[in-house]
Amino acid sequence: MTTMERLTEIFRRVFADEEIHLRPEMTAGDVDGWDSLSHVNLILAVERGFGIRFQQKELLAFRNVGDLLESIEKKLT
Amino acid sequence: MLFHTWPFLLFLLVVLPVFYSLRNTPLWLPWLTAASYFFYAWSNSYALLVVLYITAFDFILVARIDRSPAESRGRGIWFAIALVGNLFPLLFFKYARFVAENLNALFSCLHVALRLPDPSGLMPFGLPYLLPAGISFFTFQSLSYILDVYLGKAPRERNLLRFANFVCFFPQVMAGPIERPGHLLPQFRQFPAIRLRNITDGLSLFLLGLFKKVALASYLSLYVDRVYDNPSVCGAPDLILATIAFAWQIYFDFSGYTDMARGVAELLGFRLVLNFNNPYLATGLGDFWRRWHISFSRWILDYIFMPLQMLWRERRFAGTAAALVITFLVSGIWHGAAWTFVIWGALHGVGLAATYQMERSAWYRKRVPSVLKQAGVFAYVCFTWVFFRANSLDDAVLIIRRIFTAAWQGPQVPALMLGSVILVWLYQYLYESRWRAILETGVVRLGLAALMALSLCLCSSGGGSFIYFRF
Numbered sequence: 143m144t145t146m147e148r149l150t151e152i153f154r155r156v157f158a159d160e161e162i163h164l165r166p167e168m169t170a171g172d173v174d175g176w177d178s179l180s181h182v183n184l185i186l187a188v189e190r191g192f193g194i195r196f197q198q199k200e201l202l203a204f205r206n207v208g209d210l211l212e213s214i215e216k217k218l219t
Numbered sequence: 220m221l222f223h224t225w226p227f228l229l230f231l232l233v234v235l236p237v238f239y240s241l242r243n244t245p246l247w248l249p250w251l252t253a254a255s256y257f258f259y260a261w262s263n264s265y266a267l268l269v270v271l272y273i274t275a276f277d278f279i280l281v282a283r284i285d286r287s288p289a290e291s292r293g294r295g296i297w298f299a300i301a302l303v304g305n306l307f308p309l310l311f312f313k314y315a316r317f318v319a320e321n322l323n324a325l326f327s328c329l330h331v332a333l334r335l336p337d338p339s340g341l342m343p344f345g346l347p348y349l350l351p352a353g354i355s356f357f358t359f360q361s362l363s364y365i366l367d368v369y370l371g372k373a374p375r376e377r378n379l380l381r382f383a384n385f386v387c388f389f390p391q392v393m394a395g396p397i398e399r400p401g402h403l404l405p406q407f408r409q410f411p412a413i414r415l416r417n418i419t420d421g422l423s424l425f426l427l428g429l430f431k432k433v434a435l436a437s438y439l440s441l442y443v444d445r446v447y448d449n450p451s452v453c454g455a456p457d458l459i460l461a462t463i464a465f466a467w468q469i470y471f472d473f474s475g476y477t478d479m480a481r482g483v484a485e486l487l488g489f490r491l492v493l494n495f496n497n498p499y500l501a502t503g504l505g506d507f508w509r510r511w512h513i514s515f516s517r518w519i520l521d522y523i524f525m526p527l528q529m530l531w532r533e534r535r536f537a538g539t540a541a542a543l544v545i546t547f548l549v550s551g552i553w554h555g556a557a558w559t560f561v562i563w564g565a566l567h568g569v570g571l572a573a574t575y576q577m578e579r580s581a582w583y584r585k586r587v588p589s590v591l592k593q594a595g596v597f598a599y600v601c602f603t604w605v606f607f608r609a610n611s612l613d614d615a616v617l618i619i620r621r622i623f624t625a626a627w628q629g630p631q632v633p634a635l636m637l638g639s640v641i642l643v644w645l646y647q648y649l650y651e652s653r654w655r656a657i658l659e660t661g662v663v664r665l666g667l668a669a670l671m672a673l674s675l676c677l678c679s680s681g682g683g684s685f686i687y688f689r690f
Contacts, residue, residue: 178520179505179575182532182539201529203370 145215149207152191156184166208192218220261222425222479223432230258235486242410248380251388251407251487258389259352266351269308274386276304277361278379281368285375294369301365309358311338312350317556353393355553359518361386364400366522373400381407390483394476396494396514403489411488421485428478434674435639436472439464442636447608450618454628458618460637465608466601467640470498473512497647499600502592503578504571507600519546519553540572547571554607559615563606570599639674 150164157175170176176184188210189195194217204210220227234254241247260267280301287294315338326333339348364385367373376382385404386392411417446453446461453461474495481491492514501507508516524546531538544565551564577583583592602619609615646667649658657663 178525178528179539179579181525182528182535185529186532186535198526198529199370202526203372205372 145218146211148191149188149211149214152187153184156180156187164207166206166211168207169205188214194218220258222476222483223429226261230254231483231486238487239413242413247410248384248407252380252383255384255387255389255392259387259392262352263349265346266349266354269312269351269354270357270387270392272308273305273357273361274379274383277301277365277386278376278382280304281365281375284365284369289371298365298369301369302362305358305362305365308351309354312348312354314552314556316348356395356397357386357392359515359553360395360397363397363518363522364404367400373404376400376404378407388484388489390480390487390489391491394473394480395512396477396480396492397518398492398514402492406489413488417485417488421482423482424478424485425482428475428480428482430671430675431471431475431478434671435643436468436475438639438674439468439471439636443468443608447610447614447618450609450614450621453621453625455622455625456627458622458625462601462605462608462618462622464636464640466499466597466604467643469604469607470495497651499597499644500593500647500651501596502589503583504567504574504596504599505578507596508567508571515550515553519550523549536576539575543572543575544568558612559606559609562612562615563603566603566606570603642670 146164150162153162153164153173154160157173157180159174162173170178170181185196185201192214194214196213200213204213220230234250238247238250238254241250256267256270259270280297283297284294284301287297319335319337322335337348342348364373364376364382368375376385381404384407385398385400388398388403391398443461443465446457447465450458477494481494484491494513496510496513498507498511501510524542527542527545528539531541534541545568547564547568548561549564550567551560551562554560554563605618606612606615609618646658649655658667
């Protein structure tokens with residue numbers, strides 16, 4: 143399973159939507175229910191799902207799914 | 220220089236033609252900068268020094284941040300210096316007296332023989348200790364530049380003139396919308412493509428804003444001021460109606476200003492972000508802040524709420540609730556150095572934290588009728604406006620007490636005022652409903668235009684300043 147597939151699974155679980163298909167350029171506006179308040183649940187789920195911990199600065203610098211994915215992959219290698 | 224006064228019209232009549240005629244030369248940008256500085260210096264020329272300081276300081280410090288290697292200690296140090304130096308004028312001019320007065324009161328309560336001096340004594344060359352107009356707005360706007368470059372979200376601007384315009388662009392320097400570097404700075408890279416559409420759209424927006432300000436906001440203020448300046452002699456109906464009238468006054472005043480700002484920018488070919496989206500139709504407090512002063516609420520969301528929420532993410536809801544309360548306390552203080560604003564901000568923060576879970580539940584979203592939600596949000600927002608508008612904290616408490624306890628005697632409210640507010644409310648409802656097409660028919664448009672012209676003649680009282688110019 144690729145990182146993107148694992149991330150997609152987490153998104154589907156957090157936003158309770160099996161139809162989500164992630165693309166790197168996607169932002170909060172593209173996923174129903176992804177607002178500033180649900181964002182924190184997503185980050186926690188990603189951290190637990192991959193067993194990683196983001197730094198504060200990384201979390202504030204994410205602009206889209208691609209940035210999030212890149213940061214996860216950097217931590218996994 | 221206020222948008223609805225003759226000097227501004229004359230100013231535009233000079234700035235616009237020259238700006239258009241410079242389109243094929245590199246001089247359009249210096250001309251825009253000169254116009255912005257002239258506009259800003261018109262009311263209090265010494266305050267331009269603060270604008271120049273912020274411009275030069277941020278430009279140099281951000282270059283330092285950008286040149287430091289990522290993750291280096293130097294980058295963090297330059298970033299911290301940039302934050303402190305950028306915020307210093309705002310903290311000094313807006314809050315120093317408030318802090319000194321409150322600390323002195325505390326010292327005397329505790330019988331400590333210590334007195335902080337009034338900050339006016341610290342001003343050099345005998346300059347007056349006055350709040351520079353728009354300081355809260357241009358400070359936050361330039362702060363977003365420092366933060367975005369530091370976080371790698373926006374590139375550093377290498378052209379000083381472009382950056383100077385970003386800090387002091389005259390349509391929005393006084394009261395926003397608060398722009399982000401990623402949206403406004405690239406627009407200064409080349410002369411904008413100006414079409415006839417820009418001129419017609421810009422003029423329409425400007426006239427709509429002028430109408431909101433001169434005919435509606437100023438007219439409502441006559442009644443609101445009468446009641447709020449003498450709350451102890453007013454009955455409950457007057458206090459309730461004046462509070463509702465203030466809710467509309469501040470909306471028309473601020474959104475009218477924003478329309479004019481966006482209209483003027485459009486005449487120059489630049490786009491400013493949307494700042495209001497029918498806020499009184501919000502179905503939740505969170506929804507209200509997505510519709511009210513959008514550029515500011517996005518700012519506090521991105522730069523205050525998000526960092527705090529992420530910092531406390533392990534605490535789940537408690538962390539989010541604490542982040543909301545702190546964010547809105549800062550929002551209150553941003554509006555003014557007074558306890559009334561602190562309470563206003565706290566009420567919004569606590570309200571948001573308390574309704575956060577409910578607003579997200581399926582029951583609330585699907586079962587509760589929208590009208591009920593809208594009425595609830597409007598009532599709560601009006602309650603918070605009491606603190607925002609009251610002349611003092613004592614007055615605010617008195618008003619709220621009298622709303623519940625004072626005699627229910629006949630209010631002395633102008634019927635025309637009530638009529639115009641009801642009409643605007645109806646327009647707003649129709650605009651967001653499936654009957655919107657009705658508003659776009661020729662007959663209705665003509666009728667509305669005639670009504671606007673009529674109320675301009677009947678209600679105009681000259682205008683006065685804008686509420687948000689104080690902040």
